[in-house]
Amino acid sequence: MPTxxxxxxxxxxxxxxxxxxxxxxxxxxxxxxxxQTVDVKPGQDxxxxxxxxxxxxxxxxxxxxxxxxxxxxxxxIMALHIPGDMPDLQSLHLxxxxxxxxxxSPCKLGFIQHRDLHLLFEQHPRLITPFWHETLVDASIFRxxxxxxxxxxxxxxxxxxxxxxxxxxxxVGLVEGNSFHMPISQAxxxxxxxxxxxxxxxxxxxxxxxxxxxxxxxxxxxPDWQKLQEAGEFDSLYLHLKND
Numbered sequence: 001m002p003t004x005x006x007x008x009x010x011x012x013x014x015x016x017x018x019x020x021x022x023x024x025x026x027x028x029x030x031x032x033x034x035x036q037t038v039d040v041k042p043g044q045d046x047x048x049x050x051x052x053x054x055x056x057x058x059x060x061x062x063x064x065x066x067x068x069x070x071x072x073x074x075x076x077i078m079a080l081h082i083p084g085d086m087p088d089l090q091s092l093h094l095x096x097x098x099x100x101x102x103x104x105s106p107c108k109l110g111f112i113q114h115r116d117l118h119l120l121f122e123q124h125p126r127l128i129t130p131f132w133h134e135t136l137v138d139a140s141i142f143r144x145x146x147x148x149x150x151x152x153x154x155x156x157x158x159x160x161x162x163x164x165x166x167x168x169x170x171x172v173g174l175v176e177g178n179s180f181h182m183p184i185s186q187a188x189x190x191x192x193x194x195x196x197x198x199x200x201x202x203x204x205x206x207x208x209x210x211x212x213x214x215x216x217x218x219x220x221x222x223p224d225w226q227k228l229q230e231a232g233e234f235d236s237l238y239l240h241l242k243n244d
Contacts (some may be wrong), residue, residue: 009033011060011172015084016130018171019242029124033117035110040103046088047101053091055111059083062107063183066099067191077192079141080104080165080184084172089135092117105183137240144238149194152233157193158203159232162213162220167236178222207231 214221
């Protein structure tokens with residue numbers, strides 16, 4: 001990571017420039033954006049359904065998730081978020097949040113006040129587009145996850161999630177070769193794919209036995225990207241990445 005830029009600036013610019021080219025003035029403005037950093041432990045709620053936040057959260061380190069609960073307390077993870085993501089950007093225009101956002105691993109968060117973002121957009125209207133793009137891509141990922149959980153077999157579901165994470169992490173410079181860190185438990189992966197932890201364990205073992213992934217603790221290595229895409233019925237179009 002370039003030492004000349006603070007982490008929040010580097011990640012924000014890297015994420016935006018995966019689709020847009022920023023001017024020097026825009027980069028400088030983003031660098032001056034006030035950000036309050038907070039460290040949170042795994043399993044901690046960042047935003048809860050019914051909250052009325054006055055700030056947006058930028059994920060600087062770690063993984064978080066969007067989830068909802070049934071009345072019985074069963075959890076459905078509806079999205080995974082990685083460094084560079086702003087999972088509650090919709091709170092800029094929705095007064096009440098209708099989702100829960102929680103940390104899955106130790107996380108460093110950067111909170112940006114709504115008023116500072118509104119001022120940013122007033123002074124630099126061109127920056128509205130990449131932030132709006134972020135919310136549209138989130139919606140696109142939600143739609144793909146609905147298809148994944150509703151119609152694909154368990155083997156394809158897990159392969160699809162791994163494919164998605166590889167490309168999203170690559171876009172922010174967090175992939176080495178075809179290897180990345182995935183700090184997600186099998187129980188959490190089960191909640192994200194509508195499966196039981198036992199079923200997830202069996203699928204991961206099958207993916208390993210078939211040579212589609214190697215694992216080393218929380219590290220995922222993909223020896224054959226093409227075969228993994230085929231197993232996951234994966235088409236990256238829904239991620240809307242300029243270079244994938």
